[in-house]
Amino acid sequence: MTLVTKLHKLLIFQSGKSSRNQIIFWFTFSITFAVIYAILGLQQAFSREYVVQDDARQHVFWMARFLDPNLFPNDLIADYFQSVAPLGYSSLYHLMASVGINPLLFSKLLPLIVGIILTGYCFGVSMQIFPVPITGFIACLMLNQNLWMKDDLASGTARAFVYPLLLAFLYYLLRKSLLPCLVSIVLLGVFYPQYVFISAGILILRLGNWNKRNFGFSAQKNDYIFCAFGLGVAFLVMLPYALKSSEFAPLITLAQAKQLPELFPGGRSVYFNDNPLIYFLGKGRSGMLSPWFFAPVTLCGALVLPPLIRNNPKFPLLKKLTGEIVVLPQILITSVTMFVIAHLLLFRLYLPSRYVGYSFRIVITLSAAIALTTILDAVLSNASTPSTKYNYFRKVFALSFTIMLSIVLLFYYPCFLKKFPKTAYVKGSFPFLYEFFQQQPKDTLIASLTEEVNNLPTFSQRSILAGREYAIPWQFGYYSKFRQRTFDLIKAHYSPNIVDAKNLIQKYGVNFFLLESGTFTPKYIKKNKWLKQYVNSDMNQDNLVQLTTDVFQRLQQGNVPALANIAPNCTVVKIQNFVVIDAKCIIKMRNE
Numbered sequence: 001m002t003l004v005t006k007l008h009k010l011l012i013f014q015s016g017k018s019s020r021n022q023i024i025f026w027f028t029f030s031i032t033f034a035v036i037y038a039i040l041g042l043q044q045a046f047s048r049e050y051v052v053q054d055d056a057r058q059h060v061f062w063m064a065r066f067l068d069p070n071l072f073p074n075d076l077i078a079d080y081f082q083s084v085a086p087l088g089y090s091s092l093y094h095l096m097a098s099v100g101i102n103p104l105l106f107s108k109l110l111p112l113i114v115g116i117i118l119t120g121y122c123f124g125v126s127m128q129i130f131p132v133p134i135t136g137f138i139a140c141l142m143l144n145q146n147l148w149m150k151d152d153l154a155s156g157t158a159r160a161f162v163y164p165l166l167l168a169f170l171y172y173l174l175r176k177s178l179l180p181c182l183v184s185i186v187l188l189g190v191f192y193p194q195y196v197f198i199s200a201g202i203l204i205l206r207l208g209n210w211n212k213r214n215f216g217f218s219a220q221k222n223d224y225i226f227c228a229f230g231l232g233v234a235f236l237v238m239l240p241y242a243l244k245s246s247e248f249a250p251l252i253t254l255a256q257a258k259q260l261p262e263l264f265p266g267g268r269s270v271y272f273n274d275n276p277l278i279y280f281l282g283k284g285r286s287g288m289l290s291p292w293f294f295a296p297v298t299l300c301g302a303l304v305l306p307p308l309i310r311n312n313p314k315f316p317l318l319k320k321l322t323g324e325i326v327v328l329p330q331i332l333i334t335s336v337t338m339f340v341i342a343h344l345l346l347f348r349l350y351l352p353s354r355y356v357g358y359s360f361r362i363v364i365t366l367s368a369a370i371a372l373t374t375i376l377d378a379v380l381s382n383a384s385t386p387s388t389k390y391n392y393f394r395k396v397f398a399l400s401f402t403i404m405l406s407i408v409l410l411f412y413y414p415c416f417l418k419k420f421p422k423t424a425y426v427k428g429s430f431p432f433l434y435e436f437f438q439q440q441p442k443d444t445l446i447a448s449l450t451e452e453v454n455n456l457p458t459f460s461q462r463s464i465l466a467g468r469e470y471a472i473p474w475q476f477g478y479y480s481k482f483r484q485r486t487f488d489l490i491k492a493h494y495s496p497n498i499v500d501a502k503n504l505i506q507k508y509g510v511n512f513f514l515l516e517s518g519t520f521t522p523k524y525i526k527k528n529k530w531l532k533q534y535v536n537s538d539m540n541q542d543n544l545v546q547l548t549t550d551v552f553q554r555l556q557q558g559n560v561p562a563l564a565n566i567a568p569n570c571t572v573v574k575i576q577n578f579v580v581i582d583a584k585c586i587i588k589m590r591n592e
Helices: 003-011 020-045 061-066 076-084 087-098 103-129 133-147 158-174 178-191 194-205 221-243 276-281 297-310 316-320 323-344 354-384 391-410 431-438 451-459 476-494 499-508 522-527 529-535 543-556 562-570 583-588
Strands: 051-053 425-427 445-448 512-516 571-575 578-582
Touching: 003 354, 003 391, 020 051, 020 103, 020 133, 051 103, 051 451, 061 076, 061 087, 061 103, 061 451, 076 476, 087 103, 087 158, 087 178, 103 133, 103 158, 103 323, 103 354, 133 297, 133 354, 133 391, 158 178, 158 194, 158 323, 158 354, 178 194, 178 221, 194 221, 194 323, 194 354, 297 354, 297 391, 316 354, 323 354, 354 391, 431 451, 431 571, 431 578, 445 451, 445 499, 451 512, 476 499, 476 543, 476 562, 499 562, 499 583, 512 562, 512 583, 522 529, 522 543, 529 543, 562 571, 562 578, 562 583, 578 583
Parallel strands: 445 512
Antiparallel strands: 051 425, 512 578, 571 578
């Protein structure tokens, strides 16, 4: 038996069913890499005292209320993000907090747990479609690599749960396990309700007969049972969302959205684009496709699976494909359908891209794993076949191909990338600033235009008036108030009359202003991520654009805002390039 033949049998077991030991080996190998990637993420999460994942600043900070209900009293931002948190997601964090686990700590540990679970289900789904254990390993490996190249998993937010729950639904559906399948639909509903529509669509499509050229209805009784019970559970789990009335209603309308510079290129929450190809097919909130779908590059193997299947006789391993391969196009059809419906009912079903982003990754990963395994099998099989022609070169090529594929799969990520995993962790660089605000009363409210203000709710557990990180426009009942706060905040900072700062303090109950060096210069406006979206916008009818443009022009002319003049007399503390201004001191100042 040649080396190539031994390698072929070691990697791809072909005679009959795969052995239990082989399944256990590749499954364990899959879990091992999931844990390794998670540990790399944990190293970033615990690299210093003040570290938080970017999106956790929105979706986790308010959960400090679970440990201390007195935090963030009457806080618009905290109340809003608490109101939009899915029930299952917030309940899980609440449960952990009840046993003493800080929500911020739990958000850092969660990716490890979720990663292991989704890896297990990914392996199981792969085996149901294509019962070759190495394919399950390749799928799990590439899916974990893909997820750690984005911050979905690392965020510890509700979207991290989409992958394990959708994979769990698929696994139990393919195994025809009704009760666990229904439970997975319920869990999708309480963690990420948009994907209940995806699961319902898949159940409906399974009623069609996909094994014949002419469309017909399924002859499998189980398909009808699953569909009936699944749709019933989906309806019940989504009913509370339909009946729920939010204090931050209404949802933003299309007309309102088109008036906001924040939703156009250069804005905080870009949605619209004049180019229809970018709008519908780009990587944004409105688009269907993303370059992340093919990271790592090995996921491009998904593109060759259809031609491989059409040339089935040349690739004997494809005989192992089960009829459940049809679930992959069913997922795609359902996702695209929901993408179109979300566009037609814009913002009422949240963002269209959400219906394709997560499901496409799963389909691409499974397809690429099947294709790569099939190609590897064909190369090794060809080299193992006795032949007098080019025998040596075929063996060398087979060994070289196997080694190169192994290196790319196992070591390109993370060894040959400058930054892996990409977790989007934000590191706090001003511990003395956080500690200062921690020492203030729990009802303290801080007003600031700095980037650092976005970290204060998490690191100091104190309320802020507004911050770019929290400028989420989809619930207009919230965002209209938030925009008004932003308008008042900019006006108070740059007004030539101290009365505007006093009005802000009295209107919202501000206790401190946080300023940084350069705040009162034109250069600061141009560099500030929050402000420059307005000064660079050509939507001159917008009040924030008008105000910021006016401020920028006045600063260019050398006008000095009133707050800049009184800042030295009302400074409480200086920390590096920041100064904290006492609002009470401003109130006492004479009007000029």
